[in-house]
Amino acid sequence: MSNTILEVQGLCKYFGGVKAVDGINLKIPKNAIQTIIGPNGAGKSTTLNLLSGTYFPTHGKVTYNQADVTDLKLHQRVHLGMARTFQKIRLFKQLSVLENVIAGFHIHHQIPAWQYLIPAGAFRKNRSDCQNEAMALLEFLGLSDKANDRAGSLPYGTQRLLEIARSLATRPKLFMLDEPAAGLNDTEVQFLMGRLKDLQNQGMTIVLVEHNMKLVMNVADEIFVMDHGEYLFDGKPNEVQSNPKVIAAYLGADGVQQ
Ligand SMILES: Nc1ncnc2c1ncn2[C@@H]1O[C@H](COP(=O)(O)OP(=O)(O)OP(=O)(O)O)[C@@H](O)[C@H]1O
Numbered sequence: 274m275s276n277t278i279l280e281v282q283g284l285c286k287y288f289g290g291v292k293a294v295d296g297i298n299l300k301i302p303k304n305a306i307q308t309i310i311g312p313n314g315a316g317k318s319t320t321l322n323l324l325s326g327t328y329f330p331t332h333g334k335v336t337y338n339q340a341d342v343t344d345l346k347l348h349q350r351v352h353l354g355m356a357r358t359f360q361k362i363r364l365f366k367q368l369s370v371l372e373n374v375i376a377g378f379h380i381h382h383q384i385p386a387w388q389y390l391i392p393a394g395a396f397r398k399n400r401s402d403c404q405n406e407a408m409a410l411l412e413f414l415g416l417s418d419k420a421n422d423r424a425g426s427l428p429y430g431t432q433r434l435l436e437i438a439r440s441l442a443t444r445p446k447l448f449m450l451d452e453p454a455a456g457l458n459d460t461e462v463q464f465l466m467g468r469l470k471d472l473q474n475q476g477m478t479i480v481l482v483e484h485n486m487k488l489v490m491n492v493a494d495e496i497f498v499m500d501h502g503e504y505l506f507d508g509k510p511n512e513v514q515s516n517p518k519v520i521a522a523y524l525g526a527d528g529v530q531q
Protein backbone atom coordinates (compact mmCIF):
# COMPACT_ATOMS: atom_id res chain seq x y z
CA MET A 274 0.00 0.00 0.00
CA SER A 275 1.23 3.44 -0.89
CA ASN A 276 2.11 5.79 1.91
CA THR A 277 1.28 8.78 -0.30
CA ILE A 278 -2.16 10.37 -0.03
CA LEU A 279 -1.67 13.15 -2.56
CA GLU A 280 0.84 13.51 -5.36
CA VAL A 281 1.34 16.23 -7.94
CA GLN A 282 3.52 15.89 -11.00
CA GLY A 283 4.65 18.71 -13.26
CA LEU A 284 2.03 21.06 -11.87
CA CYS A 285 1.80 24.41 -13.69
CA LYS A 286 -0.68 27.27 -13.57
CA TYR A 287 -0.24 30.21 -15.89
CA PHE A 288 -2.32 33.38 -15.79
CA GLY A 289 -1.51 34.95 -19.13
CA GLY A 290 2.20 35.62 -18.90
CA VAL A 291 2.37 35.03 -15.13
CA LYS A 292 3.73 31.61 -14.21
CA ALA A 293 2.09 31.40 -10.78
CA VAL A 294 3.06 27.74 -10.40
CA ASP A 295 5.70 26.30 -12.66
CA GLY A 296 6.57 22.61 -12.63
CA ILE A 297 5.90 21.57 -9.04
CA ASN A 298 6.33 17.93 -7.99
CA LEU A 299 5.22 16.99 -4.51
CA LYS A 300 4.32 13.80 -2.64
CA ILE A 301 2.37 14.19 0.59
CA PRO A 302 2.68 11.27 3.01
CA LYS A 303 -0.44 9.95 4.73
CA ASN A 304 -1.06 11.41 8.18
CA ALA A 305 1.69 14.02 7.81
CA ILE A 306 1.49 17.74 8.44
CA GLN A 307 2.94 19.01 5.17
CA THR A 308 3.57 22.74 5.10
CA ILE A 309 4.15 24.93 2.07
CA ILE A 310 6.06 28.16 2.64
CA GLY A 311 7.60 30.89 0.52
CA PRO A 312 7.62 34.66 0.09
CA ASN A 313 4.55 36.67 -0.97
CA GLY A 314 3.55 35.78 -4.50
CA ALA A 315 5.56 32.53 -4.46
CA GLY A 316 2.55 30.55 -5.68
CA LYS A 317 1.46 28.91 -2.43
CA SER A 318 -2.24 29.74 -2.65
CA THR A 319 -2.30 28.85 -6.32
CA THR A 320 -0.76 25.48 -5.47
CA LEU A 321 -3.40 24.89 -2.80
CA ASN A 322 -6.06 25.92 -5.32
CA LEU A 323 -4.71 23.27 -7.69
CA LEU A 324 -4.47 20.59 -5.00
CA SER A 325 -8.05 21.22 -3.91
CA GLY A 326 -9.68 21.57 -7.34
CA THR A 327 -10.43 25.26 -6.93
CA TYR A 328 -8.36 25.83 -10.09
CA PHE A 329 -7.44 23.44 -12.85
CA PRO A 330 -3.77 23.25 -13.83
CA THR A 331 -2.41 24.50 -17.14
CA HIS A 332 -0.25 21.36 -17.12
CA GLY A 333 0.32 18.53 -14.71
CA LYS A 334 -1.43 15.81 -12.78
CA VAL A 335 -2.97 15.50 -9.32
CA THR A 336 -3.33 12.03 -7.81
CA TYR A 337 -5.32 11.38 -4.62
CA ASN A 338 -5.14 7.93 -3.07
CA GLN A 339 -3.78 6.68 -6.40
CA ALA A 340 -6.75 8.02 -8.39
CA ASP A 341 -6.30 10.77 -10.96
CA VAL A 342 -8.38 13.71 -9.71
CA THR A 343 -6.89 16.36 -11.99
CA ASP A 344 -10.23 17.03 -13.71
CA LEU A 345 -12.41 16.89 -10.59
CA LYS A 346 -13.85 20.10 -9.22
CA LEU A 347 -13.63 21.23 -5.60
CA HIS A 348 -17.05 19.84 -4.57
CA GLN A 349 -16.28 16.50 -6.22
CA ARG A 350 -13.02 16.26 -4.31
CA VAL A 351 -14.85 17.09 -1.06
CA HIS A 352 -16.84 13.89 -1.55
CA LEU A 353 -13.55 11.98 -1.70
CA GLY A 354 -12.46 13.38 1.65
CA MET A 355 -10.60 16.51 0.64
CA ALA A 356 -11.43 19.87 2.23
CA ARG A 357 -9.89 23.31 2.38
CA THR A 358 -10.09 26.73 3.96
CA PHE A 359 -9.45 29.96 2.08
CA GLN A 360 -6.90 32.72 2.66
CA LYS A 361 -9.81 35.16 2.41
CA ILE A 362 -12.53 34.12 4.87
CA ARG A 363 -15.75 32.85 3.27
CA LEU A 364 -18.46 32.55 5.92
CA PHE A 365 -22.19 33.15 5.84
CA LYS A 366 -21.75 36.37 7.80
CA GLN A 367 -25.47 36.88 8.52
CA LEU A 368 -25.96 33.37 9.91
CA SER A 369 -25.08 32.21 13.40
CA VAL A 370 -21.85 30.43 14.23
CA LEU A 371 -23.74 27.15 14.68
CA GLU A 372 -25.63 27.54 11.39
CA ASN A 373 -22.37 28.08 9.56
CA VAL A 374 -21.04 24.74 10.76
CA ILE A 375 -24.34 22.98 10.08
CA ALA A 376 -24.23 24.28 6.51
CA GLY A 377 -20.89 22.48 6.20
CA PHE A 378 -22.62 19.15 6.82
CA HIS A 379 -24.92 19.19 3.81
CA ILE A 380 -22.33 17.56 1.61
CA HIS A 381 -22.04 14.65 3.99
CA HIS A 382 -25.73 14.04 4.48
CA GLN A 383 -26.65 14.85 0.87
CA ILE A 384 -29.34 17.31 1.85
CA PRO A 385 -29.44 20.84 0.48
CA ALA A 386 -27.87 23.29 2.93
CA TRP A 387 -31.00 25.42 3.22
CA GLN A 388 -33.00 22.52 4.66
CA TYR A 389 -30.78 22.55 7.71
CA LEU A 390 -31.55 26.17 8.26
CA ILE A 391 -35.32 25.88 7.73
CA PRO A 392 -36.34 22.71 9.60
CA ALA A 393 -38.52 20.49 7.39
CA GLY A 394 -40.28 17.43 8.83
CA ALA A 395 -38.39 14.60 7.15
CA PHE A 396 -35.04 16.13 7.92
CA ARG A 397 -35.69 17.06 11.53
CA LYS A 398 -33.85 14.07 12.96
CA ASN A 399 -30.88 14.48 10.68
CA ARG A 400 -30.87 18.11 11.58
CA SER A 401 -30.62 17.44 15.29
CA ASP A 402 -27.81 14.93 14.67
CA CYS A 403 -26.03 17.62 12.72
CA GLN A 404 -26.59 20.14 15.49
CA ASN A 405 -24.93 17.80 17.96
CA GLU A 406 -22.00 17.18 15.65
CA ALA A 407 -21.71 20.88 14.91
CA MET A 408 -21.67 21.68 18.63
CA ALA A 409 -18.91 19.09 19.11
CA LEU A 410 -16.85 20.79 16.40
CA LEU A 411 -17.45 24.20 17.96
CA GLU A 412 -16.32 22.76 21.28
CA PHE A 413 -13.19 21.39 19.61
CA LEU A 414 -12.34 24.86 18.33
CA GLY A 415 -13.25 26.64 21.57
CA LEU A 416 -16.29 28.35 20.05
CA SER A 417 -19.21 26.65 21.79
CA ASP A 418 -20.06 29.72 23.88
CA LYS A 419 -20.40 31.70 20.65
CA ALA A 420 -22.78 29.23 18.92
CA ASN A 421 -25.62 31.74 18.65
CA ASP A 422 -23.54 34.79 17.75
CA ARG A 423 -23.77 36.14 14.23
CA ALA A 424 -20.67 34.94 12.34
CA GLY A 425 -20.00 38.41 10.94
CA SER A 426 -19.88 39.90 14.44
CA LEU A 427 -16.93 37.75 15.54
CA PRO A 428 -13.39 39.11 15.68
CA TYR A 429 -11.30 38.17 12.65
CA GLY A 430 -9.25 35.48 14.41
CA THR A 431 -12.40 33.79 15.70
CA GLN A 432 -13.91 33.82 12.21
CA ARG A 433 -10.83 31.93 11.02
CA LEU A 434 -11.38 29.24 13.66
CA LEU A 435 -15.03 29.04 12.62
CA GLU A 436 -13.98 28.52 9.01
CA ILE A 437 -11.92 25.56 10.18
CA ALA A 438 -14.91 24.14 12.09
CA ARG A 439 -17.09 24.51 9.02
CA SER A 440 -14.59 22.73 6.75
CA LEU A 441 -14.18 19.93 9.28
CA ALA A 442 -17.93 19.30 9.08
CA THR A 443 -17.27 17.61 5.72
CA ARG A 444 -15.11 15.08 7.61
CA PRO A 445 -12.00 15.36 5.47
CA LYS A 446 -9.18 12.86 5.33
CA LEU A 447 -6.97 15.48 3.70
CA PHE A 448 -7.39 18.97 5.11
CA MET A 449 -5.80 21.94 3.34
CA LEU A 450 -5.51 25.30 5.08
CA ASP A 451 -4.40 28.58 3.51
CA GLU A 452 -2.88 30.84 6.17
CA PRO A 453 -5.12 29.85 9.09
CA ALA A 454 -2.95 31.84 11.51
CA ALA A 455 -3.34 35.14 9.67
CA GLY A 456 -4.95 37.61 12.08
CA LEU A 457 -4.71 35.24 15.06
CA ASN A 458 -3.12 36.46 18.29
CA ASP A 459 -0.39 34.43 20.03
CA THR A 460 -2.86 32.59 22.27
CA GLU A 461 -5.02 31.68 19.28
CA VAL A 462 -1.97 30.49 17.31
CA GLN A 463 -0.94 28.30 20.23
CA PHE A 464 -4.48 26.92 20.37
CA LEU A 465 -4.52 26.27 16.61
CA MET A 466 -1.21 24.45 16.92
CA GLY A 467 -2.75 22.04 19.42
CA ARG A 468 -5.83 21.48 17.29
CA LEU A 469 -3.79 20.68 14.17
CA LYS A 470 -1.83 18.11 16.15
CA ASP A 471 -5.09 16.67 17.51
CA LEU A 472 -6.42 16.29 13.97
CA GLN A 473 -3.22 14.56 12.94
CA ASN A 474 -3.54 12.23 15.92
CA GLN A 475 -7.06 11.40 14.73
CA GLY A 476 -5.53 10.20 11.44
CA MET A 477 -5.93 13.26 9.24
CA THR A 478 -3.37 14.47 6.72
CA ILE A 479 -2.86 18.23 6.74
CA VAL A 480 -1.50 20.59 4.09
CA LEU A 481 -0.71 23.94 5.62
CA VAL A 482 0.20 27.09 3.70
CA GLU A 483 1.43 29.49 6.34
CA HIS A 484 3.60 32.55 6.94
CA ASN A 485 3.68 32.19 10.72
CA MET A 486 7.05 30.49 11.23
CA LYS A 487 6.39 29.67 14.85
CA LEU A 488 3.39 27.62 13.81
CA VAL A 489 5.19 26.04 10.83
CA MET A 490 8.29 25.05 12.77
CA ASN A 491 6.24 23.57 15.58
CA VAL A 492 3.79 21.45 13.62
CA ALA A 493 5.47 20.59 10.31
CA ASP A 494 6.66 17.09 9.55
CA GLU A 495 7.73 18.21 6.07
CA ILE A 496 8.27 21.68 4.65
CA PHE A 497 8.09 22.46 0.94
CA VAL A 498 9.58 25.82 0.00
CA MET A 499 8.49 27.68 -3.14
CA ASP A 500 9.81 30.82 -4.77
CA HIS A 501 8.62 32.46 -8.02
CA GLY A 502 6.22 29.58 -8.65
CA GLU A 503 9.00 27.01 -8.49
CA TYR A 504 10.42 24.46 -6.10
CA LEU A 505 13.21 25.88 -3.97
CA PHE A 506 13.86 23.28 -1.25
CA ASP A 507 12.12 20.69 0.87
CA GLY A 508 12.98 19.01 4.14
CA LYS A 509 12.43 18.81 7.85
CA PRO A 510 12.06 22.03 9.87
CA ASN A 511 15.70 22.03 11.04
CA GLU A 512 16.95 21.47 7.47
CA VAL A 513 14.82 24.30 6.11
CA GLN A 514 15.85 26.68 8.88
CA SER A 515 19.52 26.22 8.15
CA ASN A 516 19.35 26.12 4.36
CA PRO A 517 21.13 29.14 2.82
CA LYS A 518 18.86 29.23 -0.26
CA VAL A 519 15.77 29.40 1.93
CA ILE A 520 17.28 32.00 4.20
CA ALA A 521 18.25 34.14 1.21
CA ALA A 522 14.91 33.84 -0.59
CA TYR A 523 12.47 33.95 2.22
CA LEU A 524 13.65 34.31 5.73
CA GLY A 525 15.99 37.25 5.27
CA ALA A 526 19.18 37.86 7.16
CA ASP A 527 17.54 37.27 10.55
CA GLY A 528 16.74 33.61 9.89
CA VAL A 529 13.69 31.87 11.30
CA GLN A 530 12.12 33.30 14.43
CA GLN A 531 11.30 30.52 16.88
N1 LIG B 1 -6.34 34.63 -10.46
C1 LIG B 1 -5.14 35.17 -10.77
N2 LIG B 1 -4.97 35.90 -11.90
C2 LIG B 1 -3.77 36.42 -12.20
N3 LIG B 1 -2.66 36.27 -11.48
C3 LIG B 1 -2.77 35.55 -10.34
C4 LIG B 1 -4.00 34.97 -9.94
N4 LIG B 1 -3.80 34.31 -8.76
C5 LIG B 1 -2.50 34.49 -8.47
N5 LIG B 1 -1.88 35.23 -9.41
C6 LIG B 1 -0.46 35.59 -9.41
O1 LIG B 1 0.28 34.41 -9.25
C7 LIG B 1 1.38 34.63 -8.39
C8 LIG B 1 1.29 33.69 -7.20
O2 LIG B 1 0.19 34.09 -6.40
P1 LIG B 1 -0.26 33.28 -5.09
O3 LIG B 1 -1.49 33.96 -4.60
O4 LIG B 1 -0.35 31.84 -5.40
O5 LIG B 1 0.96 33.54 -4.12
P2 LIG B 1 1.13 33.23 -2.58
O6 LIG B 1 2.41 32.49 -2.42
O7 LIG B 1 -0.09 32.59 -2.03
O8 LIG B 1 1.30 34.70 -1.95
P3 LIG B 1 0.84 35.28 -0.51
O9 LIG B 1 1.90 34.83 0.45
O10 LIG B 1 0.88 36.76 -0.72
O11 LIG B 1 -0.53 34.77 -0.19
C9 LIG B 1 1.37 36.10 -8.03
O12 LIG B 1 2.22 36.78 -8.92
C10 LIG B 1 -0.07 36.48 -8.24
O13 LIG B 1 -0.19 37.84 -8.56
Ligand SMILES: [Mg+2]
Nearest residue numbers: 317318319360
Ligand atom coordinates in the same frame (compact mmCIF):
# COMPACT_ATOMS: atom_id res chain seq x y z
MG1 LIG C 1 -1.49 33.13 -0.62
